Every structure is written in structure tokens, then in C-alpha cells.
Amino acid sequence: MHTTLIDAATLAQHIDDPQWVVLDCRHDLLNPAFGREAFAAGHLPGAQFASIDDDLSGPKTGAGSTFRGRHPLPERAALIETLRRFGIDDTTQVVAYDAHGGMYAARLWWLLRSIGHEAVAVLDGGLPAWQAAGQPVSTDVAPRAPGGITERPSLTRAVSVDDVVANLSTGGFTVVDARASDRFRGENETIDPVGGHIPGAKNRFFKDNLGADGKFKPAAQLKEEFAPLFASPSSAVMQCGSGVTACHNLLALEVAGMPGAALYPGSWSEWCAAPERPVATGA
Structure with missing residues (x-):
């Protein structure tokens, strides 16, 4: 089980493992379309795109139209539904990556831990490290069967x-x-x-x-x-x-x-x- 970081060589050994899910978290605060466009241009083989805005954040306003910030946490039920759509089960090893030193991939890492999923790691060095190791990228997108991840005791803490x-x-x-x-x-x-x-x-x-x-x-x-x-x-x-x-x-x-x-x-x-x-x- 990988729970913090994983290097490109180790991930390459498991890139075709059906028990592993790889998620591309690339994003740009000033250009919301960047992540999807970058993913379409080339991503790790078998990876799926996880949008910071659409998948890893919730509504910006809460009860009484109170502003909750630019990227508030998604509701737990919505998060679990999203993770199941990515094909994640309770036993799945998840790897998150971006091209920005992990600044966005770490969000997915924290969210999975917040619902008790420990087997999640960030690709150390991200896409640049993957390519520097001579590993391929792909433009193919292969849908996965829905997963069945469930909520377990949280491994994180948050304050209001x-x-x-x-x-x-x-x-x-x-x-x-x-x-x-x-x-x-x-x-x-x-x-x-x-x-x-x-x-x-x-x-x-x-x-x-x-x-x-x-x-x-x-x-x-x-x-x-x-x-x-x-x-x-x-x-x-x-x-x-x-x-x-x-x-x-x-x-x-x-x-x-x-x-x-x-x-x-x-x-x-x-x-x-x-x-x-x-x-x-x-x-």
C-alpha cells in the first residue's frame, strides 16, 4: 500500500494493474479549461481526469447563500459518488498526479483520506518525472466499471x-x-x-x-x-x-x-x- 508518495518507476510497474486507479488533477487557477485540455493532449496511460472545480470541490455557497470559498469541500455523498465513477473500491490503490509539484494532486490525496481511504499516493514529481523516466503518455480514454468505495473513519481533521x-x-x-x-x-x-x-x-x-x-x-x-x-x-x-x-x-x-x-x-x-x-x- 502506498499512502503518501510514489515514484515513477514503481507506478510504471502497476500502470496496467486493474486494482490501481490513476487520476490526473492538472489545473490552472486563472484558466479553468487548462486541466481538461492538457489531459486531452496527453496523460498517463489509463488515467482519468479529476477536475478540481467539478469533481474535487463542492458548491461555493451554503445555507443562506453564505460564501464557502473558491473550492469548498464536496459533500461526502457527492464525493463518494464521484470516486465510484472513477472505478474506486475499498481496496483500490489510487495514484494522483499533476504537473505542478503535487499542488493539486494533494487535494485528491486529502479527500480520499477524509473518507478513510488510506491507499492513495501522489506521484512524486508528477508528469515531468514520469516523462523524464522515459515513460509514455497517451490520448486514449478507457472508461472503467463503477467502483464501490464506502465511507470509513476519517484519517483527517478539518476546522471551520x-x-x-x-x-x-x-x-x-x-x-x-x-x-x-x-x-x-x-x-x-x-x-x-x-x-x-x-x-x-x-x-x-x-x-x-x-x-x-x-x-x-x-x-x-x-x-x-x-x-x-x-x-x-x-x-x-x-x-x-x-x-x-x-x-x-x-x-x-x-x-x-x-x-x-x-x-x-x-x-x-x-x-x-x-x-x-x-x-x-x-x-
């Missing part, structure tokens, strides 16, 4: 916006923001029209989890870099712009042997939508 508001007073946990430093400081209006960060948050850009080769850093190095940010993983909450790349930090913590941190799914896009919530800027 109300929890984060309350934490401003209690200081019970440390918020760690996975966005780039310019967005954290409030200097990138293209992506964040309301710039800044949650007061008291710390910044750990998700790309800092990767080495120069685009693969995750060794576990010991990740542990050394994360340790100063919080007292313990159980007292840490990961967030980002919309709850997607925060999962990259959660994956890195698992690789580092530091499990237990939570996700704030609404993240900055939900937080800054209400003017009464305080905003900090600068470093």
Missing part, C-alpha cells in the same frame, strides 16, 4: 471558519498559510483581490516542500523545516487561498512523519469574503 475566528482569541492552534509570500503579504491583487492573511498566521509556501528536481524533499529535511512553525502537528491548521494547496503542506507533514495537523477548507477566499473578519498585511 468559526473555529478560526475563535482562535484569534484563544490561540489554541497555529495557522500556517501555504500561499506564496507576495499573496501572504497582500501584494498580489490578480489572485487575491483582498490581500493579506489571517492575523497570527505563519507562512510556509507549498513549493518550499520541493527540491530543485520538483520532488519532495527528504523526510528529515521537511521535519526540520516545519518544526519551528508550531508546537506540535496537532496544534497546527493548514490553509491557503481556497483549501487546495494547503493539502500539499499536509502531505509534506505526513512524509516528514508529523501527522495530525488539520485543514481549514475555506481558507483565505472564505475568510476575506466577510469584511468583519480582521486582515493582516506585510510579513
Whole structure:
């Protein structure tokens, strides 16, 4: 069972295994059509496309038309239906990949763990690593028979916006923001029209989890870099712009042997939508 990362050589040995499901999670925040177009142009053999917007997120508004962020979590029943459509069973080994260092594939990794599915891993280095290893890509799409995955006890934790508001007073946990430093400081209006960060948050850009080769850093190095940010993983909450790349930090913590941190799914896009919530800027 592969539960965090998998390398291209290992995946290549199982690429035709009917008990394995490979999902392409490529995406572009500024071009929603990019993922499907990139998938159609070439993908791992046998892979299926998992849309961040359509498959791995839920409605942006909740009860009373409350805005839940750009990529709120899908309802659990809808998520299970989607995973079954991909042909996933309780015993299926799932591999997620993208071409962006795992920034989107990690979302699928977290979602599967949220319904208790442990056998899910991210392709380390993504599509570039696959191609660098001399492995082929394909434009064929072969539908799979529906799967029968069921919900089991969750392997993840999540907090709500109300929890984060309350934490401003209690200081019970440390918020760690996975966005780039310019967005954290409030200097990138293209992506964040309301710039800044949650007061008291710390910044750990998700790309800092990767080495120069685009693969995750060794576990010991990740542990050394994360340790100063919080007292313990159980007292840490990961967030980002919309709850997607925060999962990259959660994956890195698992690789580092530091499990237990939570996700704030609404993240900055939900937080800054209400003017009464305080905003900090600068470093």
C-alpha cells in the first residue's frame, strides 16, 4: 500500500494493474479549461481526469447563500459518488498526479483520506518525472466499471471558519498559510483581490516542500523545516487561498512523519469574503 508518495518507476510497474486507479488533477487557477485540455493532449496511460472545480470541490455557497470559498469541500455523498465513477473500491490503490509539484494532486490525496481511504499516493514529481523516466503518455480514454468505495473513519481533521475566528482569541492552534509570500503579504491583487492573511498566521509556501528536481524533499529535511512553525502537528491548521494547496503542506507533514495537523477548507477566499473578519498585511 502506498499512502503518501510514489515514484515513477514503481507506478510504471502497476500502470496496467486493474486494482490501481490513476487520476490526473492538472489545473490552472486563472484558466479553468487548462486541466481538461492538457489531459486531452496527453496523460498517463489509463488515467482519468479529476477536475478540481467539478469533481474535487463542492458548491461555493451554503445555507443562506453564505460564501464557502473558491473550492469548498464536496459533500461526502457527492464525493463518494464521484470516486465510484472513477472505478474506486475499498481496496483500490489510487495514484494522483499533476504537473505542478503535487499542488493539486494533494487535494485528491486529502479527500480520499477524509473518507478513510488510506491507499492513495501522489506521484512524486508528477508528469515531468514520469516523462523524464522515459515513460509514455497517451490520448486514449478507457472508461472503467463503477467502483464501490464506502465511507470509513476519517484519517483527517478539518476546522471551520468559526473555529478560526475563535482562535484569534484563544490561540489554541497555529495557522500556517501555504500561499506564496507576495499573496501572504497582500501584494498580489490578480489572485487575491483582498490581500493579506489571517492575523497570527505563519507562512510556509507549498513549493518550499520541493527540491530543485520538483520532488519532495527528504523526510528529515521537511521535519526540520516545519518544526519551528508550531508546537506540535496537532496544534497546527493548514490553509491557503481556497483549501487546495494547503493539502500539499499536509502531505509534506505526513512524509516528514508529523501527522495530525488539520485543514481549514475555506481558507483565505472564505475568510476575506466577510469584511468583519480582521486582515493582516506585510510579513
